[in-house]
Amino acid sequence: MTGNLLTVSTSPHILGRTSLRSMYLEMMIALVPALITGLYFFGAPGLITVLLAVASAAATEYLISLILKKPSTLGNLHVLLMGLLIGLILPPGAPWWLPLVGGFLTVALGMTVFGGNGNYPMNPVLVAWAAMALSWPEAMNAYLEPVALGSGDDWMEAETFLIQLKGDIGALEMFELGNLWLGKTAGAIGATGTWALLAGGLYLVIRRLIPWQVPLGALIGAIGMGLVAVYTDERVAEMGFEEFGAYMNIVWLHLGAGGFMIAAFFLAPEPVSSPVTPWGGFLFGLGVGLMTIIVRFWGSPVEGAFYGVLLMNAATPLLDRIRPRVIGKVVSGA
Amino acid sequence: MKLLNCLKGIRLPRPPAAAPPSPLPAPEKVYLPLRQHQGAEAAPQVEPGDQVKLGQVVGASDEFEAAAVQATVSGTVEAIVPMPDPAGDKVPTVVIANDGADAWHEDLASPEGLLAGLEQVTATRPSRLLRRVREAGLVRAQVNGRPLHVDLSPPMAPQTYLYMTGIPVVRPIDTLIIKAVDPDPPVCPNQSLMGEAGDELAVGVAALARISGAQRVILALPSGVAAPELSALAAQHEWETASVSQTSYPFANDHLMVLSLTGREVPTPYGEPRDVGVTVQPLSTALDVGQVLATGRPVIERVFSVAGVVKNPGVFRVRLGTPIGEVLEAAGGGPSQAGKVVVGGPMMGLALYDLNTPVTRETGGVFVQSAPQVRHFEDHPCIHCGRCVAVCPVNLIPSELGKLCEFRLYEDAAEQNLMNCIECGCCAYVCPARRPMVHFLRHGKTEVLAGRME
Numbered sequence: 028m029t030g031n032l033l034t035v036s037t038s039p040h041i042l043g044r045t046s047l048r049s050m051y052l053e054m055m056i057a058l059v060p061a062l063i064t065g066l067y068f069f070g071a072p073g074l075i076t077v078l079l080a081v082a083s084a085a086a087t088e089y090l091i092s093l094i095l096k097k098p099s100t101l102g103n104l105h106v107l108l109m110g111l112l113i114g115l116i117l118p119p120g121a122p123w124w125l126p127l128v129g130g131f132l133t134v135a136l137g138m139t140v141f142g143g144n145g146n147y148p149m150n151p152v153l154v155a156w157a158a159m160a161l162s163w164p165e166a167m168n169a170y171l172e173p174v175a176l177g178s179g180d181d182w183m184e185a186e187t188f189l190i191q192l193k194g195d196i197g198a199l200e201m202f203e204l205g206n207l208w209l210g211k212t213a214g215a216i217g218a219t220g221t222w223a224l225l226a227g228g229l230y231l232v233i234r235r236l237i238p239w240q241v242p243l244g245a246l247i248g249a250i251g252m253g254l255v256a257v258y259t260d261e262r263v264a265e266m267g268f269e270e271f272g273a274y275m276n277i278v279w280l281h282l283g284a285g286g287f288m289i290a291a292f293f294l295a296p297e298p299v300s301s302p303v304t305p306w307g308g309f310l311f312g313l314g315v316g317l318m319t320i321i322v323r324f325w326g327s328p329v330e331g332a333f334y335g336v337l338l339m340n341a342a343t344p345l346l347d348r349i350r351p352r353v354i355g356k357v358v359s360g361a
Numbered sequence: 362m363k364l365l366n367c368l369k370g371i372r373l374p375r376p377p378a379a380a381p382p383s384p385l386p387a388p389e390k391v392y393l394p395l396r397q398h399q400g401a402e403a404a405p406q407v408e409p410g411d412q413v414k415l416g417q418v419v420g421a422s423d424e425f426e427a428a429a430v431q432a433t434v435s436g437t438v439e440a441i442v443p444m445p446d447p448a449g450d451k452v453p454t455v456v457i458a459n460d461g462a463d464a465w466h467e468d469l470a471s472p473e474g475l476l477a478g479l480e481q482v483t484a485t486r487p488s489r490l491l492r493r494v495r496e497a498g499l500v501r502a503q504v505n506g507r508p509l510h511v512d513l514s515p516p517m518a519p520q521t522y523l524y525m526t527g528i529p530v531v532r533p534i535d536t537l538i539i540k541a542v543d544p545d546p547p548v549c550p551n552q553s554l555m556g557e558a559g560d561e562l563a564v565g566v567a568a569l570a571r572i573s574g575a576q577r578v579i580l581a582l583p584s585g586v587a588a589p590e591l592s593a594l595a596a597q598h599e600w601e602t603a604s605v606s607q608t609s610y611p612f613a614n615d616h617l618m619v620l621s622l623t624g625r626e627v628p629t630p631y632g633e634p635r636d637v638g639v640t641v642q643p644l645s646t647a648l649d650v651g652q653v654l655a656t657g658r659p660v661i662e663r664v665f666s667v668a669g670v671v672k673n674p675g676v677f678r679v680r681l682g683t684p685i686g687e688v689l690e691a692a693g694g695g696p697s698q699a700g701k702v703v704v705g706g707p708m709m710g711l712a713l714y715d716l717n718t719p720v721t722r723e724t725g726g727v728f729v730q731s732a733p734q735v736r737h738f739e740d741h742p743c744i745h746c747g748r749c750v751a752v753c754p755v756n757l758i759p760s761e762l763g764k765l766c767e768f769r770l771y772e773d774a775a776e777q778n779l780m781n782c783i784e785c786g787c788c789a790y791v792c793p794a795r796r797p798m799v800h801f802l803r804h805g806k807t808e809v810l811a812g813r814m815e
Contacts, residue, residue, distance in 0.1 A: 032699075033700070033701060033702055033716070034700055034712065034735050035449075035712040035713070035714045036701075036712055036738075037799055037803065038707075038711070038712075038784070038786050038789075039708045039786030039789050039790055040701055040707045040708070040710060040712065040728065040735075041708065041736065041790070042790055042792075042795065043790045043792075045748075045791065045793045047744070047793045047794055047795075049793075050746075142742075143742070144741075144742065144744060145741070145742035145744045145745065145794075146742060235748070235751070238747055238751065298745055299744050299745045301745075302747070303745060303746070303747030303749075303750045303760055303761075304750060304758065305750070308747070347758075350756070350758060352756060353756050353757060353778045353781050354617075354626060354629075354756055354781075355616060355620075355626050355629035355632070355755060355781055356629065356778060356781055357522065357523070357526045357528070357628040357629070357632070
């Protein structure tokens with residue numbers, strides 16, 4: 028072996044298999060069940076919206092890399108994941124330009140202005156979503172009545188469960204829990220398939236790609252706050268439920284409605300904008316769950332989960348200060 | 362503690378069952394560095410041209426933190442040249458050409474004072490046992506090990522870092538942990554010795570316990586490896602046994618093992634197991650002590666494990682001072698495209714640049730990689746995913762420390778407990794952005810120490 032030069036570098040000399048590319052790829056794979064559910068019920072309009080959002084995000088990143096003369100980061104799929112996520116939380120009946128603007132805002136406003144991957148303080152997908160929800164409320168509410176694939180019916184405009192609930196508490200009795208969790212309801216393309224999102228999210232938790240504390244905290248927060256809300260809200264009280272199961276049913280409806288599940292498993296645990304510490308992650312999730320219910324019951328916006336994530340993103344630096352005790356650290360009494 | 366172990370750290374593949382070491386013939390030349398441990402250098406006691414015999418002292422020093430060096434072949438001293446040690450620093454090294462006679466030095470022949478039996482050991486004063494260990498130049502067989510007599514003595518001065526902490530500044534040692542596990546698989550020199558449980562081991566352990574004053578002996582066995590002889594010996598001598606997982610890294614690390622086996626937390630960054638009354642010794646060191654006491658001769662061999670991309674990976678019994686390159690050839694030769702030769706193990710080892718680096722008392726084995734296997738770190742910003750936080754065995758926030766060190770805010774990093782890092786490498790292993798975490802943290806520690814020296 029003489030004459031051959033040996034490589035000298037710092038330890039460790041073996042590395043794990045997970046790279047950024049594989050991590051983002053697996054996150055996209057975990058979104059596939061939700062995407063399939065969305066496409067099954069919303070068909071061509073849904074597919075076009077998602078594709079336009081992904082294409083717009085990728086094109087924006089490519090142009091920005093040209094303008095800034097930096098190497099493009101398209102290779103690690105991060106931008107594609109972001110584009111997919113913004114596409115999935117848009118309504119299927121959105122006008123053609125909405126996903127284009129969404130992809131652009133995600134990459135340009137959400138990421139690049141803050142310094143790209145690793146540096147943005149808030150989830151870029153939700154930054155773009157909030158900007159659009161405030162700017163074009165009609166376009167962002169262009170929801171469609173779900174039509175199963177192959178039935179040949181046309182899609183009708185519809186209102187989501189949460190919008191109807193906002194106007195009239197009686198909507199609680201018009202929606203069936205099973206349909207809501209299956210995704211057979213009006214809503215954003217990828218946010219309606221609750222079972223599908225749950226499956227994808229559990230996959231991410233098992234693969235340890237997202238910290239388990241965040242979704243757990245979100246579920247506990249939403250269920251706990253949901254129970255508090257249904258028992259204290261006068262409008263619910265007027266409906267005259269008597270059993271605990273009936274109240275709990277309302278909480279389950281809320282978990283399956285709107286963007287809660289996609290927020291709990293995909294948007295809140297987004298690596299860059301969520302805390303890294305275990306307890307910080309749990310409190311972060313708890314905050315998302317609480318905010319979701321608080322906004323839905325007593326706030327003016329219809330959807331609380333996304334605003335909850337944005338708000339807790341702002342608290343991330345604070346939550347990151349909750350640290351476990353360092354093993355072996357000597358506490359000096361001096 | 363078990364629960365903590367499965368939540369923290371990383372899972373590594375189970376190392377292959379270690380076979381008993383196979384002896385290698387003595388090399389033509391041995392290279393004996395005059396410092397084979399952490400501490401001071403010994404002064405050469407021979408000159409080029411001298412004839413030396415087996416076990417003759419070639420380096421000695423009055424410094425406390427220096428271990429004597431003995432010839433491991435008989436022959437002629439050729440030169441005293443600087444040679445790299447595993448860390449890459451040059452150390453004056455005695456080169457001896459082997460004459461093949463393997464004749465032991467005459468002074469070592471005297472039979473009186475041999476301590477072959479257990480009763481003799483328990484009847485001998487600890488100070489005398491310690492002197493024997495010091496004369497034999499034994500070193501704790503681990504990278505950055507210290508001379509064994511230093512390791513077993515009480516601290517020279519009160520440990521100032523323990524002032525005002527509630528930990529006794531000087532605490533007698535009451536527990537001896539003999540570890541048959543290896544911290545960095547698949548380099549497993551200790552595991553391969555598990556079959557050699559006999560009187561020598563009993564003598565060695567008894568002597569170590571007597572010198573250190575430990576009443577309690579814990580034998581840390583690798584989990585999932587059957588060692589009937591060792592368990593029987595432990596039962597016979599009333600040693601406690603504990604099993605330590607081989608696959609959950611880095612829980613065979615000394616400090617973490619002390620925590621999980623005794624519940625005592627070794628104070629970091631400057632603390633040692635003896636600060637909490639524990640001493641941890643590898644199985645091979647215990648065997649060496651037994652051999653030294655029983656034969657009166659210094660140890661001339663080292664159990665050396667060769668793992669990774671070689672034709673016949675295994676454990677070999679090699680003469681101290683054999684160039685590592687020769688051991689690799691004995692193991693069937695390295696890969697055609699040489700990549701890395703790492704002394705220690707894949708997670709914490711030191712990459713060699715010179716294959717003439719000799720086998721020393723502190724090196725336990727090498728891990729060989731071919732060129733395509735060499736992994737590269739990348740220059741990507743931290744994405745704050747928290748995977749490093751999830752695995753860090755000492756509950757640091759490596760992502761933040763890495764960023765602080767990257768941007769040269771070393772003192773800020775020190776405030777966030779940078780100095781408590783044990784450099785196990787778990788954070789770098791799991792980092793999806795492939796950041797050179799250990800490099801950042803190690804560099805930061807060096808800078809902090811340099812800054813505090815000023």
